[in-house]
Amino acid sequence: MMRCPNCNSKDIGKIGSHQFYCWSCFIELTVNGDKMSVYQVEEDGTLSSLDDLFFEEPIPPQVHVN
Numbered sequence: 001m002m003r004c005p006n007c008n009s010k011d012i013g014k015i016g017s018h019q020f021y022c023w024s025c026f027i028e029l030t031v032n033g034d035k036m037s038v039y040q041v042e043e044d045g046t047l048s049s050l051d052d053l054f055f056e057e058p059i060p061p062q063v064h065v066n
């Protein structure tokens, strides 16, 4: 059973073949193979990545997509 990387809750619901939702802190988790991404669902329904908060990966220096 997976745990939420944000709140460590096991209250994770599956919302897609590779998508999960934490009912405890309301973030969306996407699993791609052995890579997990974390997104916060904004009020308007868009997703904003929280990966930089949880996973240390080199981030390309120019990613500012608005």
Ligand SMILES: [Zn+2]
Binding pocket: 004, 005, 006, 007, 008, 009, 022, 023, 024, 025, 026, 027
């Ligand atoms: Zn959580």
